[in-house]
Amino acid sequence: MRIVCDRCGVVLGPEHGIYKLEMRLYADLTGSMPLISPEENELSIDELLERLADVDPSLVEEDVHQELSFTLCKRCKERFAANPLCIPLDAN
Ligand SMILES: [Zn+2]
Incomplete structure (x- = not known):
């Protein structure tokens, strides 16, 4: 199996350092839901479902949570880090 750096495209062999980069990017929803009564909350959920009815579910999920995985060579790992x-x- 050929292993390639996802950033620069160099083919990696056992003599190279091979690094895995795992990233999790998610929406911080703390404080985004106002404290409202259960009846109002149900109405809000119905409104939200109506608004999302025509939206591709994968786009909604991507907007809230993404997990990314990359393979990097040593040079690209150091640049990223x-x-x-x-x-x-700063250019100065
Ligand atoms: Zn690289």
Whole structure:
């Protein structure tokens, strides 16, 4: 089985470091649900279901929760670890 770095495409062999990157990205819903009565809550759920009726369920799920998995070479692992959020480095 051929193992390839998902970032740079180099073919990885046993002589290379092979790194696995697992990422979980999810919506923090803390505080997003207001405290309302059960009757109002049921109405809100009905409204939400109506709004979501025509939306592809996989898109809704992706918006709330994603799990990503990558294989990286040593060089790409070090680049990722040094700046995981791709924050632009100050040019000065
Ligand atoms: Zn790479």
